Amino acid sequence: MSDLTGAASQLSRRDGGGAAAPPPRERGGSRKPAASQVAAWAFLAPVTIYLLVFYAYPLYRSLDLSLRNYTVRSFVHGHAPFSGLKNYSIDLHDPTFTPALLHTLIFTFASIVFQFAIGLALAVFFVQHFKLSATLRALFLVPWLLPLIVSASTWSWMLNSDSGVVNSVLHHAGIASVNWLTAPKWALVSVIIANIWIGIPFNLVLMYSGLQAISPDIYEAAALDGANGWQRFWRVTFPLLRPVTAVTLLLGLVYTLKVFDIIWIMTRGGPAGASTTFATWSYQLSFGNLLPAFGPGAAAANMLIVMTLIFGFVYFRIQRKQRES
Secondary structure, three states: OHHHHHHHHHHHHHOOOOOOOOOOOOOOOOHHHHHHHHHHHHHHHHHHHHHHHHHHHHHHHHHHHHOEOOOHHHHHHOOOOEOOOHHHHHHHOOOOHHHHHHHHHHHHHHHHHHHHHHHHHHHHHHOOOOOOHHHHHHHOOHHHHOOHHHHHHHHHHHOOOOOOHHHHHHHHOOOOOOOOOOOHHHHHHHHHHHHHHHHHHHHHHHHHHHHHOOOHHHHHHHHHOOOOHHHHHHHHHHHHOHHHHHHHHHHHHHHHHOOOHHHHHHOOOOOOOOOOOHHHHHHHHHHOOOOOOHHHHHHHHHHHHHHHHHHHHHHHHHHHHHHHO
16 A cells, blocks of 8 residues: 555656646747847848938938038038028029929929820830830830930930031921020920930830730720720720829939939030029039039938929829729
């Protein structure tokens, strides 16, 4: 009897009083979440560093320039007195401010409207997949592939008042020559035409990719319902292209607002400021004079950034309301 009691007590102690023994803990199990977090941060580190170095720091420097009275000497040594919003006030009271703002708005919206309309029309044309459509579509990408300095120089030669090919064609057609780059009423029109030509391929590529994603079955169903070509485009194609349209217009808006190369190479903002935009005005203030005004130039650039953010915010709000409705 005593032997049975002793054996029972030993089994009880061995089993922990009848309770099930906990399973052994895996080695390194607690390290897996930490390792995955380290890997995630390692993947994010290059992008974060890139954004900080090439976006956040330049924005900070631009804001600092606009809030201080920088001269060439203080720009080199880095010690400039704080001036607050004085540089912004100088720009707002500058007689160039209102024309530059008006030219920026006209240049931006005219370019976007024609680029998008022509790009969409070409995308609808090329989606038919006729013979040599791929070759012609590739040729339309040439303006997008050329460097901007080449495109702008080519348009400057074509629109030259004396030896330009455009005036030569007008002369043979019996139309008087036009001073495209030297007349104040035509200078802004000239840079808009060049910018439209350069931006059409971008709109063509994006809209063509959007059209490729639309199923042909939808068009067949619409045709069976009696919809003609225009009705199929307006009630089927255009609504289904809305996400692609939003991205295309927003990217075009951001790009066109900051266009500098084309205008500067073709007209340098002239004549008499007739084609001056915020981008060229900011450059002229900062680097176009013997005594550069770094503060007002940075202030003009920052106002252009704010303008871009406002347009982007308004456009996103409109798109959001359309989705909700």
